[in-house]
Amino acid sequence: MENFSLRHIARGALGAIGAAIFALAAPAVAQTPAPAASSGGGINMIDTIRARGQLLCGVNTGLAGFAQPNSQGVWVGFDVDYCRAVAIAIFGTDQNRVRYVPTTAQVRFTALQSGEVDLLSRNTTWTLSRDTSLGLDFTAINFYDGQGFLVKRSLNVTSARQLDGATICVQPGTTTEQNLADWARGARINIRPVVIERLEDNVAAYLAGRCDAYTTDVSGLAAIRSAQQVPNDHVILPDVISKEPLGALVRHGDQRFADLVRWVHFGLIAAEEFGVTAANAAQLATTDNRPEVQRILGRTGGLGQMMGVDNAWMLNVIRTLGNYGEIFTRNLTPIGLQRGPNALWTTPGGQQYAPPFR
Amino acid sequence: MSDTAIDPRYATRPPKRPLRLSWSDERVRGIVYQIIVVGIVGAIVYWLYSNTVHNLDVRRIATGWGFLNREAGLPIAEYLIPYDPTDTYFRALTVGVLNTLKVAVVGIILATLLGTLLGVLKLSKNWLVSKVVTVYIEIVRDLPLLLQLLFWYALLQGLPGPRQAINPATGVFLSNRGLKLPFFEWVDVHSWALLLVVIGAIGTYFFHKAARAKQMADGQPRAVWPSAVIMMLVVPLGAWYFMGAPFTPDIPALRGFNFSGGLTVSPEFFALLLGLTLYTAGFIAEIVRAGILSVNQGQWEAAEALGLPRGRVMNLVVLPQALRVIIPPMTSQFLNITKNSSLAVAIGYQDIVSIANTTLNQTGQAIEGIAVIMLVYLTISLSISLFMNWYNSKIALVER
Ligand SMILES: N[C@@H](CCC(=O)N[C@@H](CS)C(=O)NCC(=O)O)C(=O)O
Numbered sequence: 001m002e003n004f005s006l007r008h009i010a011r012g013a014l015g016a017i018g019a020a021i022f023a024l025a026a027p028a029v030a031q032t033p034a035p036a037a038s039s040g041g042g043i044n045m046i047d048t049i050r051a052r053g054q055l056l057c058g059v060n061t062g063l064a065g066f067a068q069p070n071s072q073g074v075w076v077g078f079d080v081d082y083c084r085a086v087a088i089a090i091f092g093t094d095q096n097r098v099r100y101v102p103t104t105a106q107v108r109f110t111a112l113q114s115g116e117v118d119l120l121s122r123n124t125t126w127t128l129s130r131d132t133s134l135g136l137d138f139t140a141i142n143f144y145d146g147q148g149f150l151v152k153r154s155l156n157v158t159s160a161r162q163l164d165g166a167t168i169c170v171q172p173g174t175t176t177e178q179n180l181a182d183w184a185r186g187a188r189i190n191i192r193p194v195v196i197e198r199l200e201d202n203v204a205a206y207l208a209g210r211c212d213a214y215t216t217d218v219s220g221l222a223a224i225r226s227a228q229q230v231p232n233d234h235v236i237l238p239d240v241i242s243k244e245p246l247g248a249l250v251r252h253g254d255q256r257f258a259d260l261v262r263w264v265h266f267g268l269i270a271a272e273e274f275g276v277t278a279a280n281a282a283q284l285a286t287t288d289n290r291p292e293v294q295r296i297l298g299r300t301g302g303l304g305q306m307m308g309v310d311n312a313w314m315l316n317v318i319r320t321l322g323n324y325g326e327i328f329t330r331n332l333t334p335i336g337l338q339r340g341p342n343a344l345w346t347t348p349g350g351q352q353y354a355p356p357f358r
Numbered sequence: 359m360s361d362t363a364i365d366p367r368y369a370t371r372p373p374k375r376p377l378r379l380s381w382s383d384e385r386v387r388g389i390v391y392q393i394i395v396v397g398i399v400g401a402i403v404y405w406l407y408s409n410t411v412h413n414l415d416v417r418r419i420a421t422g423w424g425f426l427n428r429e430a431g432l433p434i435a436e437y438l439i440p441y442d443p444t445d446t447y448f449r450a451l452t453v454g455v456l457n458t459l460k461v462a463v464v465g466i467i468l469a470t471l472l473g474t475l476l477g478v479l480k481l482s483k484n485w486l487v488s489k490v491v492t493v494y495i496e497i498v499r500d501l502p503l504l505l506q507l508l509f510w511y512a513l514l515q516g517l518p519g520p521r522q523a524i525n526p527a528t529g530v531f532l533s534n535r536g537l538k539l540p541f542f543e544w545v546d547v548h549s550w551a552l553l554l555v556v557i558g559a560i561g562t563y564f565f566h567k568a569a570r571a572k573q574m575a576d577g578q579p580r581a582v583w584p585s586a587v588i589m590m591l592v593v594p595l596g597a598w599y600f601m602g603a604p605f606t607p608d609i610p611a612l613r614g615f616n617f618s619g620g621l622t623v624s625p626e627f628f629a630l631l632l633g634l635t636l637y638t639a640g641f642i643a644e645i646v647r648a649g650i651l652s653v654n655q656g657q658w659e660a661a662e663a664l665g666l667p668r669g670r671v672m673n674l675v676v677l678p679q680a681l682r683v684i685i686p687p688m689t690s691q692f693l694n695i696t697k698n699s700s701l702a703v704a705i706g707y708q709d710i711v712s713i714a715n716t717t718l719n720q721t722g723q724a725i726e727g728i729a730v731i732m733l734v735y736l737t738i739s740l741s742i743s744l745f746m747n748w749y750n751s752k753i754a755l756v757e758r
Contacts, residue, residue, distance in 0.1 A: 173720070184433075208515035
């Protein structure tokens with residue numbers, strides 16, 4: 001008799017303990033990511049990052065020119081330099097101040113939403129639905145891109161219109177796969193998709209001949225092409241079927257951090273416009289008497305303080321990484337990309353433009 | 359208990375006592391505890407739910423199921439029901455569920471057949487056969503399934519391109535685009551004929567049951583196959599013939615980049631099916647072997663002493679007893695095939711996980727997406743379990 005009810009209690013208690021553990025674990029998951037939002041802008045990402053001592057930056061899993069570990073295991077690339085620039089603006093240096101988190105196309109947004117990363121700098125296209133329904137904010141367009149097709153030269157195809165009936169490799173969870181469907185419908189072309197999650201496996205399928213063409217942003221195609229043993233065996237078709245404005249994203253909720261990321265980008269553009277480079281930044285900081293240059297480099301204006309960082313923020317960034325043009329040339333010229341629309345607005349056809357620093 | 363003597367034959371259930379509304383009644387205490395525990399769990403679940411909804415709302419992350427009716431815009435390579443990127447997310451997800459079911463059902467059938475064969479072969483008196491099977495079983499069971507899938511997929515990609523396809527018979531092409539088979543243009547008449555085959559199969563089943571019942575009564579075995587042939591073959595074929603015998607062959611041919619026409623087995627589906635079947639067959643073989651070994655040697659001897667040939671001993675005496683040992687672990691293998699089929703994402707087969715993942719990425723509705731995946735696997739798994747439990751109770755030893 002006694003036994004029976006003891007068993008009851010034990011069973012009930014076990015259940016309750018289990019539920020309690022679950023309940024305790026849950027708020028940890030639910031709240032660490034963005035303790036920010038619920039308290040109405042109480043959280044300050046810049047302070048959080050400072051306190052942690054590191055910026056968590058979501059990057060590509062490996063795309064030459066954009067984000068890839070080099071032979072020493074050090075992450076390099078255009079997107080990586082944006083992570084470093086933000087870290088330098090906050091810490092004054094990027095020595096051990098950035099932790100790179102590789103993300104696939106499929107998991108990148110969840111990684112940012114859940115707080116696994118503070119910043120997503122990973123060839124991500126700004127679209128309306130992403131901006132409004134993901135709880136994320138795009139900061140600025142640091143690369144104007146468009147979607148294209150990569151085919152083997154031996155296929156003898158010169159235009160995407162000839163791809164009727166072709167099998168095309170595409171990564172899931174991208175604007176790429178939706179554009180592909182839209183384009184095929186519009187052009188009345190029949191295509192068969194092969195949708196593989198990991199970039200590496202996807203490219204391998206294209207190389208093995210499973211697909212006739214590979215499609216993604218032209219920048220991505222250039223990166224993939226340049227990584228092949230004989231890049232010249234592959235051609236990027238001239239057709240560009242979409243607009244892909246790429247840029248960094250932050251979580252919705254702390255506008256100050258979004259402002260910082262946005263203005264770091266503008267600072268890099270402005271620096272190029274005014275001829276401030278890695279080599280001359282330190283010197284111009286004391287000698288240049290153009291008012292805007294003085295404000296960018298933190299001699300006057302106290303702009304850094306308005307952002308919640310040191311006044312020498314942009315000086316430190318440019319001294320270490322160079323201006324936008326230098327970052328572009330270092331990372332993207334080697335994979336065969338031209339400035340094109342990413343030239344400064346002062347050059348014909350260029351669209352990169354920074355609002356005034358004042 | 360008390361000192362009243364109870365006939366142990368009736369003691370399956372303790373005697374009922376009326377419920378006393380008192381803390382000293384152990385049943386009342388039990389009910390109170392259970393209500394408290396359920397209440398606590400319910401409150402926690404509710405709190406988790408409202409907390410989540412609140413947080414999502416504060417972070418401006420979309421919630422709700424409205425996205426199901428929006429245009430998906432996703433390209434999907436293989437579908438069992440017509441699909442176009444202009445269809446809704448709901449349809450896209452349905453296509454994903456059907457793709458999961460397709461590979462799971464075919465995989466379960468093939469793995470069972472192959473596994474049973476291997477299990478029997480492992481018991482073979484032929485040393486070489488049994489050793490080869492043992493080595494096979496050890497290898498497939500010890501290598502991670504994902505690795506095996508990637509291996510098969512890479513192997514299939516290594517096949518020649520469509521222009522150099524292997525062409526062993528007219529209309530049959532094997533290339534890195536998959537296996538192409540000749541087929542015919544499917545029209546309504548074919549669907550009707552197929553329906554008759556299914557009805558014929560059901561009829562055959564009942565005929566078989568009736569024949570068995572009669573055999574039990576008068577000891578006369580009756581042949582089932584003639585009526586089976588009539589019901590499942592002659593009738594459907596006749597119906598097809600009288601409905602005009604439509605038949606337009608659809609032979610695959612190389613047109614442009616690819617083959618068009620005919621039936622296609624894609625490399626993605628094939629690699630997944632191959633991987634799942636070969637892997638799971640290794641486990642099933644061990645289960646079948648253990649089941650057969652669990653039947654006492656004396657059963658064989660006794661049955662043989664009655665003059666039954668070896669094949670019938672296996673079918674009538676050993677297997678029915680072995681099945682009782684085999685079925686329960688088999689259920690979990692079937693569940694494994696279904697769940698492991700979610701590795702499809704790695705090799706580009708668009709199952710429910712692949713499509714739900716893309717959906718949640720495109721709509722940003724992770725919780726809903728994961729809920730869909732869980733619901734689908736839960737439903738499939740519970741259905742398999744229920745069916746297997748029913749089958750298990752049917753073949754269980756009838757105790758008298
Ligand atoms: N810009 C597109 C596509 C971005 C994208 O993910 N591109 C692929 C192909 S180049 C990629 O970078 N994959 C790398 C990875 O998954 O690690 C988007 O935002 O959806």
